[in-house]
Amino acid sequence: MAELERLLKEPEGENLEFKKAANKFGTDELTKYCVALANEGGGRIVFGVTDRRPRKVTATTAFAQPEEVRKTVLDRLKIPIHFDVIEHPDGRVVVFTVASRPTGVLLQYDGQFWDRQGDALVGMELTSGRAREITAELGADFSASVVDRLTIADLDPQAIENFQNEWIEFTGKEGLRSLTAEQVLRDVEAVTDEGVTYAGLILFGKRAAIRKHLAQSEIVFEYRSSEAAGPAAQRENLTDAFFNLHDRIWELVNLRNDQQPYQDELAIRNVPTFDERAVREGVLNAVCHRHYQMAGNIFLRQYPDQLVIESPGGFLPEITPENILNRQSPRNRRVAEILQLCGLVERSGQGVDLMYERSIRQSKPHPDFSGSDENTVVLRLSGRMLDPSFVRFLGTYVPAKLDELGTDDWLALSQIAGEQTLSSSLQQRVDNLLSRGLIERIGGGRFILPRIYYQFHGRESTYNRLREREQLKERVEEILEGFRLDGRLIGDIHEEMPTLERKTLRRLLQELQDEERVHSEGENRWTRYFPGPTSQEGE
Structure with a gap:
């Protein structure tokens, strides 16, 4: 009152x-x-x-x-x-x-x-x-700020040693082994002259110190057989230095990691429902980018065919589910930098690109952030393999060659494999995929996977139908290739392709010009056709 x-x-x-x-x-x-x-x-x-x-x-x-x-x-x-x-x-x-x-x-x-x-x-x-x-x-990076009344004695020697070993393994610098625990912490700026930072607490803190100073940094794992309400079949509250528990998180997920078989000629091969690298990247993403000043824990909820990772804080204003592949804005820079030193986090960004790549390579749905809101980032990793023939098709290529593909290459390949019209933002990746034999043209600015994919899929007749017109256009290009200086009249080309109606040949030549694969000079009956997009005169 x-x-x-x-x-x-x-x-x-x-x-x-x-x-x-x-x-x-x-x-x-x-x-x-x-x-x-x-x-x-x-x-x-x-x-x-x-x-x-x-x-x-x-x-x-x-x-x-x-x-x-x-x-x-x-x-x-x-x-x-x-x-x-x-x-x-x-x-x-x-x-x-x-x-x-x-x-x-x-x-x-x-x-x-x-x-x-x-x-x-x-x-x-x-x-x-x-x-x-x-x-x-x-x-002002929260993770770089100093925790009041926290000392090096509050940090776990085992977590520091785990990090030091991973740092040495990643860099190959055996000289790092001679550093004391305090030198390690100071070198990575987990400890400064002012004291122990929140990054030091999150990554190396003893359980009691974490409970006292930052209890919300706990990670909660649950396994649920379905999305129905009720208690989880297994629940584990992980309150420890991150360098003591990140392997434990994968162990928990892998306990119920079913294998999805597919036929490859006489052999039966398997794709795991949960890919280790994608899962680890999802967890690292949450640890690096969650808002530690907000109440609430990171939750990992595993279901038979999907993993849902929820982290408090929502996206920063400039980040959305639509641009997350192209925009990086670290919320806890000091945490991310320490994880980069030992190779757990890619220096280029958030690891979202790697999650996309792994899902595409295993023919799984793309990582899904659509359940996020202003308070929580929700990442859904689906483990269900959609198209075993696509996985088998990729298996015919040397893995090192596939590793050379960028994220946009994988996104373009995914759209083409789904027989979708390639988005304008990915059109520039076409030449790279064509040169590697991963896709083929079918005309009209469209592309498909090579014949072997359709053979694996039992749809070779579909491939033949889709490729028929493009093969005619490739034959026209082949005829013109030897006449770069003089070109050829339509009648000359028709003599080489006598079974083709002349009006069909005209349409093919027009399509080739629209696609800038052929150009012409002259008009009407004197029009001459040349290979390539522009005249070669003067070269």
Whole structure:
């Protein structure tokens, strides 16, 4: 009651809002106000009071079940929210208290980053000065900041030794073996002159220190036989230095890692449901990019044919599920740099590209981030092999040659294998795939896999049908190849292909010109055709 009396005298501002709400107030509207208050550092919204001074308690019947409303808003925003119901002499008052947003995180709801301007709620633009101030808070790497009252004695010697061994194995520098534990920690900047950093705690901390200073860095593994609600068949809470547990995580996944067989001539070969490199990259991605100042753990939920990894914090504003392959913005740079030193994290980015490559090579669905929102990044790795013939087709190539392909090459190959129209952003990868014999033209700017894939698939007749027109065009190119200076008239070409109707030959020549594989000079009956996209005169 005393606190309410004090609030009644306070000016309404960025951290305080009053609403009469005599009868009702929508939960969606309340959520927006909570977002706006949290974005300004937290505050209170008071219902049942006039908004102008001198304020009066007018009473409210809104929020008859405030605990249910609080739970709904809490589930939406994932930040602490509390309520008080005060029976004032003049009537019932309900007060919701909202915590601040996490450092560097701009909260949103219903597609808007809500802010308050006077009595109104407005959507904040990401380009606004205030939004830039908030997102810039992450410019100071949290993982590089020092943990108060944490010492080297709070770090686990076994975790340090594990890292040191992996560092030596990755670099081949045996001289690193002579370093003391403290020298190792200082060389990788897990420890500075100011003290032990959060990166040091996350990667090397003893269990007791982690529980005391950063309990939310725990990783929770669950195995579930289905997505039905209920207790997990197996659950393990992993609270330890990451360099003590990253192999354990793979061991847990691999316990139930079924093999998917496929026929390769007389041999039976297998593809594991869960690929080790893809799983490890997914875990590393979560450890490097989660928001450690937000409550909540990293969750790994394994099902018979998929693995779901959830990490707190959501994407940074400039990252989306659509551009995650091309944009990198590390949230915990010091953690990522230490993991890079021993080869666990690729220096080029987030390892998302490797997850895509591994899924395509094993003919599995692409990594799926579509379940993510502003509070949580959700990565779904499906283990189901879609097309054994594609895996068998790749097996006919030297593995080292396939390793030379870039991520865009794999994405283009995936679209072509799915008989999709190649997206414009991947068109530039066509020449590389053609030169390696991984794809063939079928005209009209379309491509297919080579004959052997269709043989494995039992669809050779489909290949012949798709390739028939392209083979005619290749024959025209072959005829023109010996006449780069003089070219050939359509009648000359027809003499070499007498079974082809002349009107069909004209269409083929037009298509070849459209594809810039042939060019012409002259008009009408005197038109001469030359190989290549442009005239060779003067060369």
